[in-house]
Each structure stands twice: as structure tokens, then as C-alpha cells.
Amino acid sequence: MDTHLLAAALPALGWAAHTSLLTHRLTTARRDPLTGLHTRDGFTTRADRITRRHPDAAVLLVDLDDFKAVNDTHGHAAGDAVITATAHRLTRWTGAHGITARLGGDEFATALTSLTPTTGLAALREALHRPVAHHGRWIDTSASLGICHLTDLPAPTLTDALAAADAAMYADKGHGRRNNH
Template identity: 45%
Template structure:
């Protein structure tokens, strides 16, 4: 057997291995439950958008009533709510050519959306809230969770580090918390009161918010 013939199977084996490795890497960057980008993958892509576009909305979504849904109907329904939220978030961003969404953990999601005009931010947040809080179907039942959403626009933030992703996520988090204190809904950072922060996050902020606002129907 000549060297060319021997190298054929070896090259084919490496080709299969390379495809397998790429699939493993792609899978690792996606949250297995929601199918959205993981936190690290989201932050990388959101940072890329912020570096290249003047008006980028950074959005933080926290579900309301998620713990009550889990406690009442079980974790399978909670998982279904996470998947439904991810689907609603993706559907709401379909019309935006440059957008990225991720699951940060628990019942918390984030998105970065390039806007052609900064005045579009309220319409974006309202549309996201309407999509996410719509009923979802599970085992023949219509269920729902509420949502508190905060949004910060990069062009409204101070130049420099204020327009970087960590600062914008903090502003979106503060706006989301303001919405949650009001019973849910959406809020822009421009109207949210300044809150004290610790290590770049709102002081006293738990990992997830489980304040029940709406019972599952």
C-alpha cells in the first residue's frame, strides 16, 4: 500500500473528528434547556455589537411568578416556561437583523439589539413583554408567567466604560428592578432611579427573582 492510500483513511478520520469537535464547541455555547447562547457566549457577541454600532439596546428579562409556577405544577412545567420564554424572546427579535439573546441563568435572560433609531427602545421593550407574557401551552393547559424587563441604550450612557456591556447590564438590571417593584412590565434606564451597586451589580440583588406576580392559569 502506498503512502497516499494509507493517508486517505487517516485524513477522513481527522475530518470526522474535526466536525465532531466543532459540534461539541457549538453545543457548549448554547444553553441546553433554552437553546439560547450561554452567558459567556452572549457577552462575547453583545460586546461585538456594542463595539460596532452606535445605538444598541441591552435588555435584561426576569420572570415573575416562576417559583409559584414550579411549586404549583412541578419542575417540568418550569422547564417548559423557560423554553417558551426563550422561544418568545427569539420570535420577538426575528425582525431585527443584528440581535443576540442569551440565558444568563435561572429565569433570567438578556438581549443586545442594534436599533436604527434610539426612539425605538420603548417599542422594543413593549413588544418583548407582550411576547414573553403570552400564554404558553403545556400538556393541554394554557399557562403563563409574568416578566419584568429593563433596557439601557448604549448611546444614552456616558462615553467610555459606561458604554461597555457590564455597565449597560447594570443599568438594565436597575431598570428591571424598578419594573419589578411596580408589579412587572418594562422600564427604560433613562427613567429608572439610580440605585447603589456592589461589584457592578445592584446592591442586595439575588441571583434570580422569584416574587410571584401572576399565578399560572
Template identity: 45%
Template sequence: MNDLLAMLSTAGPLAGGWGIHGLWMRRCVSAARRDPLSGLWTRAPFERRAARLLARNPHTAVVLVDLDGFKALNDTFGHAAGDAAIRSVGGSFAGALAGQPGAVAARLGGDEFAAAVPLADPVSLPWLLSGLHDEITAPFRHGGRDLVLGASIGAALSSDLFPDVRRAGPESLSVLLRLADEAMYAAKRAGGGWNYPGATEQRCTTAAGRRAGRPGTHAPHREEAA
């Protein structure tokens, strides 16, 4: 009996130590899957989570974002300003998707980002894209000045291609990413803003709820990297 109590008293701290170690390891693994600047998922964990969303939700928006003027900002204000911009975009995704339970967002690399967002109703897609665009193109503070970047955003809606969610197989995400990519480049060719198949010109060329000189632009007194 005494031997058993002695063994248990020795095993207790050891088990506790292993529990703490396991928690630490899980946190390390999770951190390795996150982009260190933006705090968003990296590509591989994003794709796994996005694929699960597509298999469970009838209306999932797949969104691609490319920053406009990012290289010019780096060249003009230095790489620290570029890092600040990436951190700001990470916060922008968090703000824009705060009311979208289950949404996942990622930094794919450089100044390219993605999100998969389950929607209760597909008609809310324009408001989602407009809100995300407004968040990303809002001024961010660096070096004592307000800096602004533009953004080109493209999206594709799963229910437009896969009305029956049960038929959304592993290839669905790649198809939707390709369509979102095409929509994003269409927005970029138009000067920025957001776009998706079926979007009207008026939807693409509004910024912060008002007409702009070109999509994604802001008031001229703010410094913007062109």
C-alpha cells in the same frame, strides 16, 4: 508512482474522517455554549458577542429579563412546567428578535435572561421591549392547560452613555448591564412590565397594546402563576 497513488488513496478516507470529526467537534463546542432548555447562549459566549456588538454599532440595547411568578409556577405545577416555561421563553426571544439582524440572547441562569440588540434608530427601543414582553407573557401550553408568566424587563441604550462607539471599551457592557438591571428592578417594583431610563409611565404600563390592571397581566380566564 504506484506508491504515491496508494498513499493518496489511503490518505483520502483518513482526511475525510478527520473533516467529519472536526465538524462534529465544532458542533459539540457550540452545543456546550448553548443552554440546553432555552437554546439561547450561556453567559460567557453572550458577553463576548455583546461586547463586539457594542464596539460596532452606535445604538445597541442591552436588555435584562426576569420572569415573574416562576417559583410559584414550579411549586404549583411542578418542575416540568418550569422547564416548559424556559423553553417557551427561548422561543419568545427567537420570535421577538427575528427582525433584528445581529441580535444575541442568553439565559444567564434560573429565570434570568439577557439580550443585546443593535438598533437602526434608538426610537424603536419601546417597540422592541413591548414586543419582547408580549412574546414572553403569552400563554404556553403544558399538561393540557394554558399557563402564563409575567416578566419584568429593563434596558439601557449604548448611545445614551457612549455617543462615540469608538470609546465603548470592555467595561461598557458591565455598565449597561448594571443600568438595565436597575431598570428591570424598577419595573418589578411597579408590578412587572418593561422599563428603561427615560421611559414614561404609560410605556411601562401597557401590555399587548392595551392598559392592564397591572403591567404584564392577562385576561382573568387564563391560569397565571402569581
């Protein structure tokens, strides 16, 4: 091989390897290591696209009730099991109709292309209230939900939808934990 060609190819190979590494780091930075779900940054990018393209889109926020008590009573590994189960249940419910993310701690978000009665919001609520198995024990779980339909907003933006869903979620918490289904 010509040494001039090799000298020219080496920087290109170096840049290709560097680009691949940066792409991998960016991808993993946008994924939650425990659940594999998108993080807030990854969610915001994709959810914004959904809300701009689908006028009947909906945003859903989920917050686990009494999650600190799970960690305090059963340990952090049990808390991780509850977080992972919640992520799985939300992902299965969302399917190919949107994106689900773990925003942090015990808070999750979903942006759906539409939220209809056939989407089964009652089924989601029931799934999120099922106990989670961990080391031969059952851990009771419950979650508060906040939903915002873009059609209910004067300015249908992701920011406004998240704010409205957050307010609805806290109103749901106010109706009594473990009793809101």
C-alpha cells in the same frame, strides 16, 4: 492505493474527524439545550460585537417573575414550557436585529442593534405576560425587564450595559409583579 499515501492520509482524516467533533461540542456548549438559545458565553461574544459596531445598540435583560412558584405549583415540565415559550417570544421579537440568550435559570438577555419606538417594547412586555399553555392548562406568566441604551452610558461597553440593564430590571421588579405593564 499506495500504502505510503494511505499512511499519510489516515492522520489527516483522524484530525479532521477530531476537529469536527470539537467544533460540534463547542457549538452545543454555547447553546442552551432546552431553548436552543445561546448561553452566556455565546451571547457575550456576539453581543460585544453588536455593542462595538452599533453605537445606538441596546441591551435588554428579562427575568421571569415568581418562576419558582410555577415549578412548585405545576411541576418542572410546566416550568420548562414557560422557559421555552419565553425564549420563543424573545427570539421572535428580536428577529434579525440582534441576539437573544438564556443566561441561566429564568434569566434572558437580548442585545439589539438599536432599540426604537418601532421595535415595540410594549408588544414584548405584552407577549411576555401572556399565559402559557401546558397540558390543557394555562399558566400565568410575567417578566421584569431592564433596558440599557448604550447612548446613556459614559463608557458604552457590554459590561456596563449589562450592569445598567440589571439595575433597571430589579427596579422594574420593585414596581410590582404582574402589574408593570
